Amino acid sequence: MARYSPSVQNLISRLGALPGIGGKSAQRLAFHILSMPDEDATALVESITEARRLTVRCSCCQNFTDSNPCPICSDPTRDKSVVCVVESPRDVAALERMHEYKGLYHVLHGVYNPISGKGISDIALPQLFDRLSANAEIKEVIMATNQSVEGNATALYVSRLLAPSGIKVTRIASGLPMGADIEYADDLTLANALKGRVNISS
Numbered sequence: 001m002a003r004y005s006p007s008v009q010n011l012i013s014r015l016g017a018l019p020g021i022g023g024k025s026a027q028r029l030a031f032h033i034l035s036m037p038d039e040d041a042t043a044l045v046e047s048i049t050e051a052r053r054l055t056v057r058c059s060c061c062q063n064f065t066d067s068n069p070c071p072i073c074s075d076p077t078r079d080k081s082v083v084c085v086v087e088s089p090r091d092v093a094a095l096e097r098m099h100e101y102k103g104l105y106h107v108l109h110g111v112y113n114p115i116s117g118k119g120i121s122d123i124a125l126p127q128l129f130d131r132l133s134a135n136a137e138i139k140e141v142i143m144a145t146n147q148s149v150e151g152n153a154t155a156l157y158v159s160r161l162l163a164p165s166g167i168k169v170t171r172i173a174s175g176l177p178m179g180a181d182i183e184y185a186d187d188l189t190l191a192n193a194l195k196g197r198v199n200i201s202s
């Protein structure tokens with residue numbers, strides 16, 4: 001017999017399917033939502049609907065934005081010769097937070113991971129290659145994927161594919177420990193990783 005009514009059980013399942021939310025947290029959140037004042041619960045639902053309705057992927061860098069192209073791509077002061085490739089929009093936020101990097105970004109929305117079924121076209125790599133062939137002013141691609149097996153494999157894949165193009169491919173320095181996520185790195189570590197990037201052009 002179910003411990004909760006079907007509607008509550010459904011809410012718990014939906015919350016539990018979110019990343020980083022275990023069964024216990026899902027239950028806690030569900031009961032918190034149920035005990036909220038009506039207007040707070042409605043505001044929560046509306047904020048999800050609104051964010052989803054207004055947010056699109058930037059047609060240039062693939063980052064989430066509510067104006068297309070996004071503010072970074074349409075900023076005339078940004079250096080259009082450098083593109084920093086990251087796994088997620090959260091990484092862009094982390095890099096922007098340190099106010100050091102003035103180039104553009106490309107958000108992959110994942111990493112190349114054939115074992116888990118994430119192929120080249122499941123992440124925004126085709127869009128990156130299209131972008132590079134359409135924009136001759138791009139001279140350097142900085143691979144700022146996480147220091148993980150998949151992050152490194154993605155960086156290597158890009159460097160191999162871009163070898164004939166003459167575009168320089170660099171990898172952020174290993175100041176970041178293996179397995180460390182860009183988004184959780186402190187600003188100094190991140191700034192050093194970016195400054196100390198190494199050429200991995202094939």
Ligand SMILES: [Zn+2]
Nearest residue numbers: 058061070073
């Ligand atoms: Zn953009």
